[in-house]
Structures are given as structure tokens and as C-alpha cells.
Amino acid sequence: MRLVTRGDLDGLTCAVLITSCEEVEEIDLVHPQDITQKRIHIGEDDILANLPYAEGCGKWFDHHQLTQVGDKPPDRFEGRYGLSPSAARVVFEYYMCANPDIKRHMRLLAETDRFDSAHLDLEDVLDPRDYVMLGFTLDPRTGLRGYREYFFLLLEALKTKSIEEILALPEVKERVLVMRAADEQFRQLTKDRSRLDGNVVVTDFRGLSPQPVGNRFIVYTLFPQANISVRVHPGPTSEQVAVAVGRSIFNRTSRTNVGQLMAGFGGGGHRGAGTCLLLATTADDEIEFMVEQMKKDG
Numbered sequence: 606m607r608l609v610t611r612g613d614l615d616g617l618t619c620a621v622l623i624t625s626c627e628e629v630e631e632i633d634l635v636h637p638q639d640i641t642q643k644r645i646h647i648g649e650d651d652i653l654a655n656l657p658y659a660e661g662c663g664k665w666f667d668h669h670q671l672t673q674v675g676d677k678p679p680d681r682f683e684g685r686y687g688l689s690p691s692a693a694r695v696v697f698e699y700y701m702c703a704n705p706d707i708k709r710h711m712r713l714l715a716e717t718d719r720f721d722s723a724h725l726d727l728e729d730v731l732d733p734r735d736y737v738m739l740g741f742t743l744d745p746r747t748g749l750r751g752y753r754e755y756f757f758l759l760l761e762a763l764k765t766k767s768i769e770e771i772l773a774l775p776e777v778k779e780r781v782l783v784m785r786a787a788d789e790q791f792r793q794l795t796k797d798r799s800r801l802d803g804n805v806v807v808t809d810f811r812g813l814s815p816q817p818v819g820n821r822f823i824v825y826t827l828f829p830q831a832n833i834s835v836r837v838h839p840g841p842t843s844e845q846v847a848v849a850v851g852r853s854i855f856n857r858t859s860r861t862n863v864g865q866l867m868a869g870f871g872g873g874g875h876r877g878a879g880t881c882l883l884l885a886t887t888a889d890d891e892i893e894f895m896v897e898q899m900k901k902d903g
């Protein structure tokens with residue numbers, strides 16, 4: 606079988622669990638829009654995890670809100686879907702009875718839940734530790750290069766090593782150092798490039814080269830008044846603009862359903878966070894529309 610998942614902590618924990626329970630010969634890391642836009646072929650030998658449903662797949666595990674784009678899952682399918690703090694939790698529930706051995710990953714799973722659903726506290730953002738730290742080093746959104754190799758290194762390490770041993774690996778230590786330095790710069794650029802509009806903080810990184818990388822929750826420590834954030838950066842091509850929206854993880858009063866709002870622009874996500882790609886020519890008007898909706902929602 607081939608496992609197709611995404612290269613974040615949730616995808617990694619899915620991979621740890623699924624490779625413990627299935628014969629997986631190959632793992633591919635993809636973006637959810639690679640699935641919805643059918644950029645990769647999915648067949649009956651494929652297990653999809655932490656990604657949208659694709660017709661004809663062997664098994665499917667996910668916890669994201671269903672979007673209007675892409676294939677609709679049928680009433681019956683192999684695998685499991687549910688609104689859960691992580692896709693890994695959905696995978697765990699599916700395999701646990703037949704594979705009780707995976708219970709040894711309970712702590713990894715609990716921390717993946719917390720990380721993927723952004724139930725973090727101020728300390729987790731300002732001074733992250735163990736699995737939360739590991740999650741930040743893996744986040745493809747932080748833009749660190751070579752994450753495929755890194756993902757596979759961690760996949761093997763998590764099966765045999767403690768989190769302390771993993772954080773002591775040279776590859777992990779190096780990423781932690783790079784991230785700490787990047788976060789300092791990111792904090793400053795976020796301050797410079799953000800404006801508060803009612804309850805919404807809008808950060809625009811367009812025109813910056815290279816793109817700043819850093820902890821996406823820092824903005825909430827800088828703008829405690831805001832309950833939702835919009836981050837704008839260049840898309841994968843020059844005709845596109847990428848937008849990432851998230852409710853504040855500290856000021857939890859926003860009523861916007863972000864996944865639903867993003868789906869209206871061809872993207873997707875959870876109630877609390879989501880992304881979409883816009884055409885550069887119309888992006889400003891669309892972003893303005895989103896912000897107005899977030900202000901109306903309160």
C-alpha cells in the first residue's frame with residue numbers, strides 16, 4: 606500500500622500509527638489541494654490520511670470539515686471520518702482494537718491533538734517544549750526546506766526513541782536553532798506588516814523576499830485584542846496569492862467558521878483555521894470581503 610498524507614505533525618502521527626498496522630511500501634506527502642484538484646492519481650492501493658477524500662482510494666481518514674470542492678465521500682467507505690482534534694485520533698480509533706500495541710503512542714497522540722487543534726497556551730508559543738517543539742520544527746508552513754527527509758527521519762525515530770532522545774538528534778537540534786532565530790525576525794516583521802481592523806489583524810507579507818518564516822501563533826501574542834488573523838503571502842505561482850486565516854488561540858471569541866469561509870474561495874480548513882489561494886488580480890477585494898465578514902461575525 607501507499608500512504609498519502611501531509612507533512613505536518615498530524616500527518617506524521619498518522620504515518621507512525623498506519624505503518625504500525627498496515628503494509629506500507631511508500632509514503633507521499635502532499636498538499637490537500639493536490640487531492641481536491643486531482644493533481645495526483647489516487648487508487649485502491651492508497652491510504653489517504655489527514656487529507657480530503659478522493660474517489661477510488663483504498664482507505665480514508667480525516668477530521669477536516671468537508672468542502673464543496675473535490676470528491677464527496679460516499680455513505681460507506683473503508684477507513685473513518687469524524688470531527689476530531691486530529692486525524693491521528695481518527696486513525697487510532699480505527700486501528701486500536703485490532704492493534705492494541707499502538708497504545709504506546711498515547712502521549713504522542715494526545716500532544717498531536719493539542720497541536721493540531723491549536724489548544725496551546727502562551728508558554729507553548731513563547732517557549733515550546735517536547736512534542737509541541739517537534740511539531741513546530743515540522744510545520745511545512747514555517748517554510749524550512751528539506752522537510753520530506755526530515756519527516757522520514759522523525760517517522761523512524763518516533764517508533765524507537767523517547768521525545769528527549771529525538772530532540773537531541775543533530776537534525777532536530779539544528780532546526781530548533783534555525784527556528785528560534787527565525788522567530789525573532791518573524792516577530793519584528795509581523796509587527797511591521799500588520800494592521801488591526803476591529804477584531805481582525807491582517808498581516809501582509811507580499812513583496813517580501815525571502816518570505817519570513819516563523820511561528821504563526823506569534824501574531825496572537827502581539828495583538829491580544831484581535832480574535833482572528835489573516836495572513837497574506839505570495840502563492841505558488843506569481844498569478845496567485847495565498848491566504849491563511851486563523852482564530853486567535855488565546856482570545857477565543859471569534860464566531861467565524863473559517864473552514865466554511867475559505868471554502869467559499871475554493872480553499873478549506875477547520876472551524877478555527879483554514880487557507881485558500883486567490884488570483885492576484887482580485888485578491889485585495891476578496892480579502893476585504895473576508896475581513897468584513899469576520900468583523901460582522903464578531
Ligand SMILES: [Mn+2]
Binds near residue numbers: 691
Ligand atoms: Mn489534521
